[in-house]
Amino acid sequence: AGFFKVKNAEAPRWLEEGTAMLMEDQATEDADTGKWFRAMNHRDTWKPDPLQQFVGTAPKQEASEKDAGDWYLQAYSLTKFILTKRGALSFKHLCEELREGKELERALWNTYRWRSLEDLQEEYLAWIRTTSKSQKGPLQGNRQGRQGRKGRSALKKSTQWQSLIE
Numbered sequence: 001a002g003f004f005k006v007k008n009a010e011a012p013r014w015l016e017e018g019t020a021m022l023m024e025d026q027a028t029e030d031a032d033t034g035k036w037f038r039a040m041n042h043r044d045t046w047k048p049d050p051l052q053q054f055v056g057t058a059p060k061q062e063a064s065e066k067d068a069g070d071w072y073l074q075a076y077s078l079t080k081f082i083l084t085k086r087g088a089l090s091f092k093h094l095c096e097e098l099r100e101g102k103e104l105e106r107a108l109w110n111t112y113r114w115r116s117l118e119d120l121q122e123e124y125l126a127w128i129r130t131t132s133k134s135q136k137g138p139l140q141g142n143r144q145g146r147q148g149r150k151g152r153s154a155l156k157k158s159t160q161w162q163s164l165i166e
Contacts, residue, residue, distance in 0.1 A: 009099045011059040018079025019074060036076045043134055046070040048077065048128065051117040055104060081127050082142075085112060 004011045011019075025034025037108055039045075046069070048054070053148040059068040083091045097107035105116060 003095055004099050007099050009101065011095070012055060012098065012104065014055060014075040015079060015095070015098070017058075018075040018077075020084065021072065021076040022080055035082070036073070040073055040080075040128075041075045044071050048074045048125070050086075051078070051121040051124070055117065078124060081124050082112075085118060085123075 002015075021036045025036050028034060045066075049057075049070075054071075054074055055072070059071040063071070082094065087118055094107055094111040098104065102110070105114075108114045108117075108120055112120075114123070
């Protein structure tokens with residue numbers, strides 16, 4: 001968030017939350033064995049939304065604990081995929097493009113050469129399937145729609161999600 005505040009810009013909510021969760025995993029455990037990474041690989045409990053729907057959203061205040069948890073897992077997994085696609089320098093470049101006010105699709109093209117959110121989604125879902133196979137869980141498809149805001153506390157209160165992230 002501070003990276004964007006320098007220019008009085010605001011990070012997309014999914015990117016801000018996804019980065020925070022990546023940092024949380026790295027601070028407490030190996031980034032590929034942390035609680036969010038393990039939760040991401042439970043394919044039977046969450047399905048990513050189409051990116052066209054997802055990128056402009058945040059969990060609703062009245063969202064169920066599962067919907068809020070799914071939103072945070074997608075924010076985490078999308079951010080992790082983008083970061084690991086070409087490493088930290090490309091990720092920083094994407095953030096700089098967004099901080100300078102470029103639209104997401106333009107910033108993705110300038111940094112990764114994805115022509116659209118659909119191109120990103122195709123590679124992102126393939127990465128999830130590959131990551132999931134190594135973690136014993138097939139991706140089952142997409143869930144539709146979550147929007148609004150809800151704090152991470154609902155995710156942590158849920159016993160279902162608590163067991164996945166601990």
